[in-house]
Amino acid sequence: MQRLEEPGDELVDAVMTASRALLAVVVRSLAAVDEDVTLPQYRALVVLGQRGGMRSAELAAALAVTPPTCTRMCGRLEGKGLVVRERPADDRRAVAVSLSPAGRALVDDVSRRRRDELRTLLAGVPTGRRAAVVEGLRSLADAADEVPERDWTDSVVAP
Template sequence: MNDRLVGALSEDDPVVEAVLTASRALVGVAARSIAAAGGDVTLPQYRALVLMAARGPQRLIDLAEALDVNRSTATRMCDRLVAKRLVRRSRLPSDRRTIRISLTSEGRALVDGVTKKRRADLAQILAQLSQEQHVAVVAALTAFAEAADEKEVSGHADIPAL
């Protein structure tokens, strides 16, 4: 990393503006892919589904921590996802007080459908770029993800962050 640039960017820097514009485009792709898949889920709900798809069944408190929300917020979100039949709650036989959340087959199908739609939309957008631009996009986004400390879930490269 270029030490000269670390901490030297202002909010109106052209690099910040370019990333902001690209992030709006990516959020648009994400929102359209979720809407096309049906299921009537919000972006935060979809993010919870993605975490469950990547990590498997988990305690409600662990899901809340991964989402960086209060346990009560995660509980309300899961209530809505249970009502939509996208997740199920179960209690651990070893500790009946502990609630585990997991995807239903409908929840898995929704995540898979959104991922497929998103991949198709991104491929269509990226097809408009040259090979040289592809190389630059990969380098820039890889560096950005590393700087943001975004980690790919091992074995789940096909599962998007949103």
């Protein structure tokens, strides 16, 4: 097994700074929609959008929260009409969670708003440095085991 070198402070500082800028984009995009959804709830909706419906315990693991926390979150999202919870026929003890049409619409709307704002932000990156940004961000996304954007957003259309 290959031993990975620990990243230096310069790399960590650069990613911390960039993550603040990206988080601000997410917060503004989420605040612009009419739903009252928290960032953790939105993350749950995105995970369901990326991976499809799943059992509540699987969603809890994907979100790195406890099953009771996930259950409460899903209850709130179900109350807002953004997810559907059902008991699978093969295991009546489990609960399967999936996006409702309204949940999919919310994720699509926030994603469109994020794309628009990111397009504006990225226009400030010099053309000659954009390939390096793409490579670095793809490496970071791979390390985080994130699903590539185009692999899960079929209804979000780029302008």
